[in-house]
Amino acid sequence: MANPVILSIDDDPAVSRAVARDLRRRYGDRYRVVRAASGADGLTALREIKLRGEQVAVLLADYRMPEMNGIDFLEAAMDLFPAARRVLLTAYADTDAAIDAINLVDLDHYLLKPWHPPEEKLYPVVDTLLRAWAASPDATATEIRVVGHRWSAPSFKVRDFLARNLVPFRWLLADDPEGVRLLAAAGATEADLPLVVTGEGKALVAPTEAELAGLAGLTVVPAADFYDLVVVGGGPAGLGAAVYGASEGLRTVLVERRATGGQAGQSSRIENYLGFPDGVSGAQLTDRARRQALKFGAELLSTREVVGLAEAGSARLLRFGDGTEIAAHTVVLATGVSYRVLDAPGLAEFTGQGVFYGSTATEAPSCEAQDVYIVGGANSAGQAAVHFARYAARVHLLIRGADLTASMSRYLINQLDRIDNIVVHPHTVVAGGSGSGHLEQLTLCDTRSGETRTVDASWLFIFIGAEPRTEWLDGVLVRDRRGFVVTGPDLVTDGRRPAGWALSRDPYHLETSLPGVFAAGDVRAESVKRVASAVGEGAMAVSLVHRYLEAQ
Known part of the structure; x- marks a missing residue:
């Protein structure tokens, strides 16, 4: 496979040559550096790269270009290579536009011109972006194609799983000419749908979510049997706990049964989250949080459903649906909630x-x-x-x-x-x-x-409305009548601690009725159902985890 591409665009020939020269000097042995003189030329180059089945790792575009400025180009380029990391080259006078672009096109970084010396101002930025790109599920894979029926629930589940996990794919109807060709090449019929074909030509008929996770490069098997912290659930609270746990030195694993982001990850636009005045999509926020957790060393497990929790001395055991187990000193439950089913005839x-x-x-x-x-x-x-x-x-x-x-x-x-x-x-x-x-x-x-x-x-x-998925905690933790997990002071009634509580202290604020097990986000009784508060509770739970571990 050809080396991934780093594309730079600047209408100033001298600047364009300088950018390309500096990039080739550092990355020319691993990446193909391409330069263009305008946004239109850049899009033409991207289309040719797409047709050849190659990958684009980083896009660097000058802000002030005639006809199509750098922000417009990056926005158009996202349709062709959504996983490519995006950098805006800008003068000091245009920094406000660059800051706006962080929200408008999910800009990863902006560089002020001139960037000399590149060893201090250019290479560290590009190094970080290349690492983030390489860690994304689709970075080294060519396009995945999904063949199915328009009104097929199994076909929808495959597409939804890939979309939630930020894996690019092309959707083809079974009666499209290319869909028909792929079915014939795979030796499959319409009765076998959905069909998933990888960029390498491997065909999967009606794949399971675990198979899709493997296809997308997601981790499904834990690297160890014992951790300092297991986070159950990959929504904002879970991702917040994973980021803070890993960044503070705890060996942390996050377990998600479907896809990181939770309900917030499905949101088309979150406009009241601090720091994003123009809003941010749930997918963008999830991707950044996931990359941040991985950067600090957290382990993320996908398509693993936790079905049991038990106490084993000082350890806490979590049992998966397939019967396997992992153990940890502490647990943060951040399983969120699911939408209630609309009980109407025929739905x-x-x-x-x-x-x-x-x-x-x-x-x-x-x-x-x-x-x-x-x-x-x-x-x-x-x-x-x-x-x-x-x-x-x-x-x-x-x-x-x-x-x-x-x-x-x-x-x-x-x-x-x-x-x-x-x-x-x-x-x-x-x-x-x-x-x-x-x-x-x-x-x-x-x-x-x-x-x-x-x-x-x-x-x-x-x-x-929503309800928690906490049936698997029945008889293990105290829950309220709606199934939400009760924590902290709410567990103490008339000075009496919950039944079975063996410690001489009261439960910490987010601690459940089982010491060392904490709840954060929407699954917690009386929580504030907002993204910001969920992230905050995830971070707060980690501080309480430290307090718990220090007292052991």
């Missing part, structure tokens, strides 16, 4: 076939010029409505209440009001669904009058 059979729980970015382009229905009145539903409005003819937001003020942030309500093709339907619930092979119609009910009406609908996205 269950269409899950993944027009009925979806949460925001699924993979489906948005398929909703082009169609009507989309969203159930829910909280921020997650509002963010999804804004995202789908970019594609759909009309987005219908169905809520039980009279308006959104009681459940949604004001900034998001104002945003919805400004988008013409979003319609809010108050006092409205879904009473049923029907279709042949996929969702085709919805029955809507007015909760005030009881009147119903039927609408044509192929897309329903559901955000109706």
